[in-house]
Amino acid sequence: MSLIPARARGALSRIYAMLMKEFIQLRRDRITLATMITVPLMQLFLFGFAINTTPRDLPTAVLLQENTDVGRSILAALRNTAFFDIRKVATSEAEVESLLRSGSVLFVIEIPAGFERALRRGETPAMLVSADATDPVAAGSALGALEGVVQSALSRDRVTGVAPPAPPTFEIRQHRRFNPAGSSQLNIVPGLLGTILTMTMLIFTALSVTREVERGTMESLLAMPIRPLEIMLGKIAPYVVVGFLQATLIVSAGVFVFGVPMLGNLALLAGLTTLFIAANLSIGYTFSTLAQNQLQAVQMAMMFFLPNILLSGFMFPFAGMPLWARGIGECLPLTHYIRIVRGIMLKGADLADLQHDGLWLVGLMLVAMTIAVRRFRQTLD
Amino acid sequence: MMEAAPDIVIDVAGLTKTFGARTVVKDLTLQVRRGQIYGFLGPNGSGKTTTIRMLCGLLTPDGGAGTCLGYDIRTQSHLIKRRVGYMTQRFSLYQDLSIRENLEFVGRVFGLEDPRAAAREAIDRLGLGGRENQLAGELSGGWKQRLALGACILPRPDLLLLDEPTAGVDPKARRDFWNEIHDLSAQGLTVLVSTHYMDEAERCHEIAYIAYGELLAHGPVDEVVRAAGLQTWRVSGEDLHSLAAALTHLPGLELVAPFGASLHVGGRDHAAVEAAIAPWRNDPRYVWRADEPTLEDVFIDLMSRKRDNFRDTAS
Structure with a gap:
């Protein structure tokens, strides 16, 4: 059967x-x-x-050692990005050090005295960024974003009065495939x-x-x-x-x-x-x-x-x-x-x-x- | 390999099982004929469960050999399992399955043509009609035991192995259970049942008494009693307690046990028994009557002598 x-x-x-x-x-x-x-x-x-490994609103302190237009416009640009949350605009090294150590902030962006003057002279002044790298993932993507933010702030501000910086001889085009965002x-x-x-x-x-x-x-x-x-x-x-x-x-x-x-x-x-x-x-x-x-x-x-x-x-x-x-x-x-x-x-x-x-x-x-x-x-x- | 005669269902010789350094069953030889109810007696830890498990292939013997239903217990246990119903000491059906679901599960595992119909039939036979959807775990001890037996006989086995099936069950349920066992045996089913109860032992066609892993006596009940060769007296009267205390360690008396309002006194060596009790024989406080030894007398005697031997060889 x-x-x-x-x-x-x-x-x-x-x-x-x-x-x-x-x-x-x-x-x-x-x-x-x-x-x-x-x-x-x-x-x-x-x-x-x-x-989310692309973090937002990272607590940040800015150490502003001069009160200039350039400083203010960088600060405004940072506030405009979603990456950083400016918790404190500090004036002394000791203050930011303790903020970083206590974990109140993950980033300290320092605009040194004479930054604007050096910029107007066409020098390349340094802006110090200290990151709490105990969490490298969080620090990494924010650091990557920082340069662009400052760059665009400066060019918008036209503080230099000189021609925009010469374009680099080559550029890297990122193509994030399968996950563009x-x-x-x-x-x-x-x-x-x-x-x-x-x-x-x-x-x-x-x-x-x-x-x-x-x-x-x-x-x-x-x-x-x-x-x-x-x-x-x-x-x-x-x-x-x-x-x-x-x-x-x-x-x-x-x-x-x-x-x-x-x-x-x-x-x-x-x-x-x-x-x-x-x-x-x-x-x-x-x-x-x-x-x-x-x-x-x-x-x-x-x-x-x-x-x-x-x-x-x-x-x-x-x-x-x-x-x-x-x-x-x-x-x-x-x-x-x-x-x-x-x-x-x-x-x-x-x-x-x-x-x-x-x-x-x-x-x-x-x-x-x-x-x-x-x-x-x-x-x- | 020895060939069992067709009417011998269990035929094993020299079965031995050790767990670590402990020998649980020692050189056990057993023959059970078809259609018999074979009682398996012995104190706790005497190797009854281990023997039953070896018979149905749940344990591999360390020594000895034999057949169960004509199949080799070492190499053909998968064939034995198809024709044996094994009722474990502890309830081992699924507590979270209903009565019907448990029976249908057994029916399917044994490959019955129509497991549903077989389960329905078993429910009616067990008198569980109307309760078939109750969870097995919610049943009382007596009903659990009936259900377990029902599940064992559902696939129509040729041999039932029942491991202390009536432990913790009330007398009425026990009696019903034994009536059922006798009905099954009358239909040709062979039953090997282990028990502690003397009245149950007396309902078996044959019994085997096992202690410390060794078979001490076997045969029909009256034969076992006769073979023990005990001479016993029943003493009644007042202050039996002090009499028992006085008799207990006398040479020749192997048995001094109170039984309700009387005292059982006995031993193997008839002359020695007479000599031991002589000082109290004519004491007006006591009435002495020669008595037939009971199965319990025989077992207690067997066990105490076995224990003494055990001690002697151990020391």
């Missing part, structure tokens, strides 16, 4: 049994269910709205999709086997005719659906709330996202077969999560890392997924562009599954 051989039908029936059981348990676990929806949304909005959200939202999925998927399956052991249900389960591979597939499958819903939620919020473009093929993104979810679930499940209890499993998941955050290119540029760190990074699913998401959403990449990263995900998933099935303790020995 059926085309499926009896053996395979038995296996499918067992996987289905496991899958249904997990779905029902998941449905009854209100807290986990709530976590699945709120954690991604919360992270997305926190990261998306609160974090340099918006952080465009970088963070796709990265966040992978990060949130990694975290939630790891935890869900990391708990799945240890929970059965701790609740005492493992003994019955092991005494039944079900194989480790069937248990694993049955336990992973429901969370693929959950992960897919989370991904849909995050991508929708990214596109509609944060205006992240969707240049590539949505179906391709969906397919590779499913693969990424399955890879993380397999890794979490592997931890679950190695851990003695739920706490250990969560700790393992966290240990794995940390390099994912740091070495995947989510937080820091991948290309800037030393070779060994990039080597570790290549072995993390998140590294490849971030490339995939940025590629599809921001650059319109197709499968041919992403096949390398896709194959890595398949490989990592299979390695994790093999370890899990081999490590699964079929007896209570």
